[in-house]
Amino acid sequence: MMFKRILTLCTSSGSPLTTCISSTSKVIFRPLSEQDIDVLEKWDLLSAVCLERHPIITKSMLDIEARYQKMLQCIEFENSMISDFEIQKQSGKSQKIKLSASESTSAQTIQDFEDSWEEELTKFKFASRINENEEDNTIVSLKRKLDKNLVLLIEQKIGTSNFWIPPQSKRKHGESMIQTAHRTLQELCGNNIKVKFYGNAPIGFYQYKYPKNIQEKGQNGAKIFYFLAKYISGDISSNVRHCWLDRKELKKTTHPDVYKSLSKFLLPD
DSSP: OOOEEEEEEEEESEEEEEEEEEEEOOOOOOOOOOHHHHHHHHHEEEEEEEEEOOOSSSOOOOHHHHHHHHHHHHHHHHOOOOOOHHHHTTTTOOOEEEEETEEEEEEOOOHHHHHHHHHHHHHOOOOOOOOGGGGGGSOOOSSSOOTTTTEEEEEEETEEEEEEEEEEEOOOOOOHHHHHHHHHHHHHOOOEEEEEEEEESSEEEEEEEEOOOHHTTTTEEEEEEEEEEEEEEEETTTTTEEEEEHHHHHHHSOOOHHHHHHHHOOOOO
16 A cells, blocks of 8 residues: 655755655554454354333332431421411411402402312322233233333243243344344334334343254354343334343243343342
8 A cells, every 4th residue: 555755855055845755554454363253153143132111100118218208298397487378377367368360359268278178189099009900910011010120021932942031133244233133123023112222332241052963063152242222112013922020020030041141230129
């Protein structure tokens, strides 16, 4: 490869003399050795997507949290200033308070206000923290366990057996690992689901070796790179056997070695 370099020379009088000369520079490319290529070919590279549905509601408070909240409320009440309404109530005034709404003007006593507020509070019902609908409490539903993180598992065939694992597939030639992860989710879960990947780098790793009869053919095993993603919206394809599990259910369902790898990057509930 030829490069041109500009040299600035000076004459005896000190004036610059510019000339252009050619010089050669050798660029060295280091190709993969045959040994490196053999190592790559002996392992299958796979991308897996660890898809999480984050909590929809806050968790129930622990006993110590509930007592601490009650203490803070008591302190806040003791240090608070009474309102104008409370001053009128304490003074025993029963005069009417005028309320103007657009053009009409109505008058109500303090007791009328309190009665209406009590009635409104009685009618208000807090939403249940647990879905009573049986369909919403099945493991395929996203409406279950709203206060917990849920992880998507699908049933995939590995060798001759079926396992519940995060969606995974083998990398194709020319793909980056993150491209394989995007394709995996689309092919195995359908086009109706919207997710957000947390970056382009894998967050976890797991590998296993193939049976001896496969190793004799030149394939040692599989190396799986996990990518973390957040569920946004949509549904998994209906023809895919899948489930959404919390941390305890995940430990019971997945293979111990797989769970060990997942637990290294999944935050506990």
